[in-house]
Amino acid sequence: MASKLYTDDVSLVVVLLDVNPFFWGGALKKTTTTTNSPSVLSFSNFLNHVLPFLNSILLLNQLNQVVVIACGANTCGYIYDSSETKTSEAGVGGSGRMPDLCERVLGSLEEFVVNDQRTGWGADPTAANAASGMLSGSLSLALCYIQRVLRGGLLHPQPRILCVQGSPDGPEQYVAVMNSIFSAQRSMVPIDSCVIGVQHSAFLQQASYITGGVYLKPQQLDGLFQYLSMVFATDLHSRNFIQLPKPVGVDFRASCFCHKKTIDMGYVCSVCLSIFCKQHKKCSTCGSEFNQPHLVPISTSEQK
């Protein structure tokens, strides 16, 4: 079939970029101390890898769509949408169908960072949650966007989410992140994760594992583009035929609901499956009362 139309490789990619200043600030410190280390990347270098990657996705198929969501310390927001530019900017005598992607991304990124900082003014900048970034929020934004596209049009782009994250996991976001992961699983949206931080991310390991995406922690960050184009540019259709990195191990540890600590072992509410690190009288989520262990001594006293 020579006239076979290769339309099954259309993809809608929502890219979650980590722009958390705490993470990038830390990375910068490391680059100045250990010069030219391949495992640390400055933010501008990072963008040098990511922007061509976005271009390459748009290049692969004219129906491909890219949405970029920035995920900052306090807020997250849409940075770039390739479908929007086609309609709104086409008439403004400017660059038309594909404007300078870099310029637009950088422009709105700057705006975003300023806003992000302003929102954070009220809060204590040294608070622990700031270091972890808004993964849960950006995941929800991505899923909302995908839902809108799926419901809105006759077109059925094959959506997927790519998280490019460096910030450490915030255990306090555990419930929100897990909920996003499950709703992604329900709507069959794979979450790919590319971890550029120092540590593995348990959240993203679980996200990719549950939704059938790819989890990868590149060894050599100065070749980030090659990783991105080899692994994460693969459309969902081709994934059936291509060797992709297999998950080595998934950190399934959960965070407790009471103190947001990551725990190996804990107490689970038998009604709603909430997780606690300590024993409680009553489940804080569903309100069911637990049998207390001190009932045991009472029963023994009755036997007397």
Add this chain to the structure above:
Amino acid sequence: MPQVRILAKNFMDMVAALPATKLDKLYENPFICEAVLRSLPPLAKKYALQLLFIDSPISAKTMEGWVLADGISKHRVAIDRLLQLRVFLEEIDRKKESTYKLNPKFQGNIQKYLVYGGSLPRQPMPSNVTVRLPTLEDLETYVLEQWEVATAAINQGFLLQLISSSQVEKLTSFSASMMKFFQRGLLSARENEAPKLTENGFQFLLMDTNAQLWYIIREYISTAEDRGVEQMDLISFLLELSFHTTGEAYNLNTLTDIQRSVIKDLANLGLVKLQQGRKESWFIPTKLATNLSVSLSDSSARKQGFVVVETNFRMYSYSTSKLHCEILRLFSRIEYQLPNLIVGAITKESLYSAFENGINSDQIISFLQENAHPRVAERIPAVPENVTDQIRLWENDRNRVEMTLAHVYEDFPSKEVFEATCDFARDMGGLLWEDTDKKRLVVRGEYHQDMKDFLRRQK
């Protein structure tokens, strides 16, 4: 989409068939690189992307390691295509292993694309110069109109008398020589005989617009040299055109002389619309042009349907177009015609005449499905199943008897010889029929020599 013989090639096959030097020259144009990359199978696209920033050749064995076991056939297809289009260049290294490398020109252009982003072939004109740009809907109707005239014109000999006078006037704007090229293959014009639609011609009428367009463009390109236009210039211009924005105006002055002469023909086909301002003139690409290199026939090119088929084989077509009426007449009996409605019936006789003309049932069914009226189009199936089944059955009726050249062998001396012969024929796959009692068998004609040799050995 009906798969017919004349459709077997698409734009990129044509590009792939170009000689290597021409192809390398084509890749100097970044738009062609982009269009070629997009036309590749998904795996091939990925390979091209992966090798983009790798300068040393990659061995074929390494690449095979990238795919899973089930993907190996797709991998081969992808590699073949890449080599065919000279995106990959094959080299044999010292260890006699084949290695692949990206075509340097192609590589350079795509690298530039990734770093600087896509640009447009030319800037659209500012809106204060182009006073009254047609809206997208206007453009759409323009395309349909123009296309219908063009299609009808191509089948001139057959349909001309049916086209209203206003359309005939438009026809004259089409250069006669071009028309002849297009009609080649679709019409059989024997001496002293009214031109008659050929099998291809009938199939052409039932194809969707994109397939029709491609057929015509192909003819247009292949005859380009007769008109003094370099084939390559034409191909690169057409590909470039597909990167323009639909509905934007572009100045004609930005084109070369050759392109300007081509664009008039394209306007006749409805690929672009030409407009004249006070000082300058410009062209507006339509959807047909921008879909050209893509040759997509999915929803993006979907037009409003008009046919309702009922389970009782009656067909109501809400159309005022004479062309539609004639197309329907190809395979149905038109019963009556109202100003905006054509009522017909799909009958055995009407279908038989269609089959005789070389149209097959799949083409008819897909035509009915693609042109289903919006009311029924959302139903699944859009055409009642009993109708589609019956159309297929009637086609099968015609194919009840299949002729095969064969030989009969009889008078075998013994049962053993007979059975050995039967086994031999069966092993070759040529045994058609056997009768053990009377010791007779029938074998396909092409195995006669083998059979003779075998029987001689038996003696």
